[in-house]
Amino acid sequence: MKLSRVVLVALVSLGISACTKKEDKKFANYVREALKTNIKGLDPVVSGDLYSSTVMAQIFGTLTQYSYLERPTKVVPYQADGMPQISKDGLTYTFKIKKGVLFHDDACFSNGKGRELEAEDFIYSFKRLADPAWQSDGFWIFEDKIKGFTAWRNEASKAGKADYSKPVPGLEAVDKHTLKISLEKPYPQLLYVLTMSPAMVVPRECVEKYGKDFQNHPVGTGPYKFQSWTRNSQIVLERHPGYMEEYYPTVGEPQDQANGLLADAGKRLPLNDGVIFTEIVEDQPRWLSFRKGEFDYLEIPKDYFDGAVVSDDLTAEYKNAGVSLSKTVGTDITFVSFNMDDPVVGGLGGKGKYLRQALSTAYNTEETIKKFYNGRAVSAQGPIPPGLGGYDPNRVNPFKQHNIEKAKELLKKAGYTEATAPEIHIDLPNGVTYRQFGEYYQQLFNTIGVKAKVQLHTWPEFQDKHKKRKSQVFSMAWGADYPDAENFLQLFYGKNASPGPNNSNFNHPEFNKLFEKAAVMQDGPARNAIYNKMVDIVIDETPWIFGVHRKDYYLTHGWFKNYKRNGIILNYSKYYRVDQEAKDKLKKKL
Amino acid sequence: MLTYIARRILYVIPILFGVTLITFVLFNLVGGNPVYQKLGKHGSEAEIQLLSKELGLDRPLHEQYLFFLKQCVTLDFGRSWSSNQKITDMLSNGIGASLSLTVPAFTISVLLSILIALGAAFFRGTIIDRGLVVFCLAGMSISMLVYIIFFQYMFSFRLGVFPITGYDPSLAGRWTYLILPMIIWIVVSLGSDILLYRTIMLDEIFQDYVRTARAKGLSEKVVMLKHVLKNAMIPIITNIVLEIPFLYTGSLLLEAFFGIPGLGGMTVQALYNSDFPVIKAMTFIGSMLYVFFNLVSDVAYAIVDPRIKLE
């Protein structure tokens, strides 16, 4: 028994070390990153989730991108040659496309060599979003915005087939390297959405060759060429030898210089030879692998947080191993949403409003942050997360201060006593943490006598329920698509009600008017003032109990350079540098 | 004999037909709408209607059923709703991992339990036999989930003998990850297997031919190995054949916990995503294997014992 265990351990460790040594040599100078979830596919029009988008952002190119170091994040040209010319009325954007940008080599090109990127490629790629054959979830970025595009799509869906030879009025290739986009109304977020995965450019010949399996053979113009994908396990990308001329940024925030983030300023990108993404769903193995140096950086999983971070600083054990900690407040928000159509918890003003305010006041954010986030979150006072224009750090939401007495008063105002308080139904997605959240909501609301029934659902069932307005109360989170508070405020716009993204079905005439006014305004103090008024309305009506903005705690190993996290910037791999010499030395100590 | 086999094969058709019917009713009439999941967080009314049409959800039910029937016959189940990958690809990607876990684990547990059952039958009626039975029953009284949680915690997390989860698709590398799940499989199935095989052997021990053999003066060991085991092998093998179809689904819980990219883990994911095409494919193929191995076991039985076919 004892002997066999020794032999077993020996065999097991032999197998592991033999594998890693071989790999280390072959993949020197590769960035190694862990993914929390399994990747479904790598086609920009099909795979819209965050993790697929992250991998795709290294493979595909877009017209615009975010500046890597500057904060707040700024849009800069990517495969467009300079910023577009914008007409005075804000309705026409003329992009020059960089010359000499090459697709990755692939068998789908006539001689196997990647050809040059052209304006028509963007038009083709955008049209795919509207092609019923692709069932894309990305069309919203252009819907009702680009001139005639929605009509083009409706026609295609009526015919059951998209005719790519038919032009879209708002998309025009003036010449090989000029793309003109015409809008139906001003769209201040256009330059943001053009950085997103649905706006990535793909070569027509490859899509036609691989068909639906393009998601398994992605070909783009990005810094990395797709190499291999072991399903549910590992994706390997290697440097694209024909990658366009691009250089590490020379400007950043004041502290970037001191943090060594500008050491590579002006160097040709990418700064590494490839990227390996490893898909590990479970926290424990992901964490242990990071500690062994298998990944360059990692978000600390919840259950291991207390072992690594004490009073907001990294413990000595990790510091001595050359690990450093970086903290950012994420641009997201968790919330408990009420269905405003519901006779009990819904309705503008009146009874429903006081009930919602009462429940919000009974919500104990501090304890929630302690119990469910290891303190890694800040209490949300309104719908806009920090770091976005329009966020007011001094705002205090009167219904977000835990106070049972006040909550009971509000309940009385709503016309209930503790004994006659209504029973509410909360819907949540499946999972241990959600179930525990559900039990916690029950306890919190019970402090003012409101009984809650909690139901768990599979994700599609859960969505089905609130998209069809059948949920009374449900809990969710929203992450920013782009750095504009509009992305959060649109969640309360009446015309976006279910099945659109406004699932609380909040429909407030004054709010709607303000939203429509702000929607066509460019960023600036005037727009922020309107945003502020909108937030006032939302706080008063409380269609949501605002939860928290989560803080990201990331660890990086000593050999890993140029790491600066922001949840919106996805095409980051090209900036990273692996100090292979330091890695060989440090990894031995782990 | 041939007519019996032919009749038995023909009988498979109505069963499989019934399976498609039940599967269709359960999964097409209920459950969440995949459209919302596919459209993500920005879906609009128009997009929803469009996609429902694309997925054939707006067609009348009998048409949807005929379509499913066609899929079952051609064994081409289309694409997953959640990942858009071909289901046949997903199946062929997952089956290797599942079988790598279940075939060795199953083989070892069957051999081990036959051996132990033989011992129990040999010592029947003694304190050893009685103790073994209670021990088996005790082992069966703990949930599989607890075995998994505890073993994973103890051997992977605390002692670090095995990796916690993960998988290496290379043929040589995968075993590192499979040993612990295999051990759990064996521990979990040993109890009930031993009791079953013990009962089968005891059935044989009291047959007349065994008494005759003993009367001839053969030693108890020879009787056990030459006569009892030999004859007990028929029901034992039938039982094993009937368990084979379950190897294909692997073990849902083991795969989910140990991150093994097999069919069991895939099924759990499909359930969480209401990914009906995948669930329907798994259900149908699972049932098909069950029906097939049932047939094999019946036919084998009929060949061994020709009286059966009269039934």
Next chain:
Amino acid sequence: MTVATATMNQISTQTQMPKSLWADAISRIKRDKLALTCGAIIIFYALLALLASLGLIAADYAQTNPQGFSPPSPDHWFGTDMFGRDVFMRTVHGTRIALSIGLVTSLIAIPIGVCLGAIAGYFGGKVDDLIVWFYTTVDSIPDLLKIIALSYVMGRGILSVYVAIGFTTWVGLCRLIRAEFMKHKSREYVLAANALGASHTRRMFVHILPNVFHIILINFSLRFIIGIKTEVILSYLGLGVEPGQPSWGIMIDDAKQELAQGVWWQLAAATGAMFFIVLSFNIFADALRDALDPKLRNK
């Protein structure tokens, strides 16, 4: 007249038989100390479940405390969970759900299994073909997928757990009953009842059923084991009882994350509670089978 009396006598002796079987079985079980102990444990659990549902014991099971995860102490015998709730009381309340699953699913599955099995075995022919086709089909579909599918139909919660398990686990019993009815229908006592003009229903349920009742009883005790174990798996898959209700499955599901943080008491309490009751049912059912199934005697 004489013929009739003769048959009457025969019927009474035939129906007497199971009575002696029962008497014999009871005396056998009485002699089996282990089985008796297990029976006592089962009764003890049933009592706990009853008292808990009447709110006479462990009534404070939902009482929270800001200080979560305190280890076992004189105040909290089995420690507390993440919300500071007493694990011992939750375990006791879990008994209620565990036993109710066995009981309610039996009320669903046993009537289905017995009726279909009886009809198929008794009538034979086309009816038999149809029922055999039906249960073979149901049986061909992997168990877990059936249970999960039904849970979807019913929505979540304890009710759907009952229905899902109840409607999927009757096939085994149905098979046994069918086989027994096929054997019994041509026995003399049934033929005699026929001669006396007893209806089909009467012959099936008044004459034959008492003779196969021991099969039902054994099945009944085994069902508790299936019920308790399935609840754990369903809870893991998120298909268990409503959040807020204490069940062993939910406690074990919680524990899988807690163990890494050194919180072992919740897992230990639920597993221990489950172990003793399931083991008792296992041993008791085994003893019952030995006592009631003459074929297995002397083994």
